[in-house]
Amino acid sequence: MAKRTNPKVDFPSDDKRWKILNATMKRNGYEGHALIETLHTAQDSFGYLDGDVLAFVAKYLNVSKSKVYGVATFYHYFNLKPPGKHTCVICTGTACYIKGADQLIHDIEDKYKINLGGTTLDGELSVMETRCIGACSLAPAVVLDGEIIGNVEENDLLKTLSGWMV
Numbered sequence: 001m002a003k004r005t006n007p008k009v010d011f012p013s014d015d016k017r018w019k020i021l022n023a024t025m026k027r028n029g030y031e032g033h034a035l036i037e038t039l040h041t042a043q044d045s046f047g048y049l050d051g052d053v054l055a056f057v058a059k060y061l062n063v064s065k066s067k068v069y070g071v072a073t074f075y076h077y078f079n080l081k082p083p084g085k086h087t088c089v090i091c092t093g094t095a096c097y098i099k100g101a102d103q104l105i106h107d108i109e110d111k112y113k114i115n116l117g118g119t120t121l122d123g124e125l126s127v128m129e130t131r132c133i134g135a136c137s138l139a140p141a142v143v144l145d146g147e148i149i150g151n152v153e154e155n156d157l158l159k160t161l162s163g164w165m166v
C-alpha cells in the first residue's frame with residue numbers, strides 16, 4: 001500500500017499540546033493504526049478528549065469521527081470530558097519533575113484530600129497529570145482550565161485553586 005504523504009496540518013491554536021499530538025501521528029505516518037496511541041498521547045497531554053481533539057485526530061489520521069468516538073468511549077482509560085468543573089493538569093515530565101512537580105502534587109493532594117486523577121467531592125476541581133507538554137523551559141508547568149502556566153510556585157497555585165472553590 002502506498003505510504004500517505006504528510007498532510008499540511010492546521011493547528012487549532014498555538015497550544016503546544018497540538019504539536020505533541022501531531023508528532024505522534026507523524027511518527028506513525030498519519031496511518032489509522034496509530035489511533036489508539038494518538039488518543040493516549042491526547043489524553044496524557046490534555047487530560048481528557050474533547051470534541052476538538054477527536055475531530056483533529058479523525059481528520060489527520062483519515063479515520064471517521066464515529067470510529068474515533070467509538071474507540072474513545074470503548075476504553076475506560078479515556079475521559080471524554082473533565083469530571084470536575086475546573087481542571088488542574090500537572091506536568092510530570094522530566095524537566096517539571098526536577099523543578100518540583102511532585103511537591104505541587106503533594107500540596108494539592110494534601111489540601112484537597114484527593115489523589116491524582118481524582119475530583120473533589122463538590123465536583124469543583126479535578127487534578128490530573130500529563131507527560132511533557134512542550135513547555136520545559138517554563139518548568140514546572142501546569143495547565144489550568146486549558147491554559148498553560150509556567151514557573152509555577154506552590155503558593156500561587158494553591159491560591160488560584162482556592163479562588164476556584166465556592
Ligand code: FES
Nearest residue numbers: 091093096132135
Ligand atoms: S517536562 Fe513539563 S513541560 Fe516538558
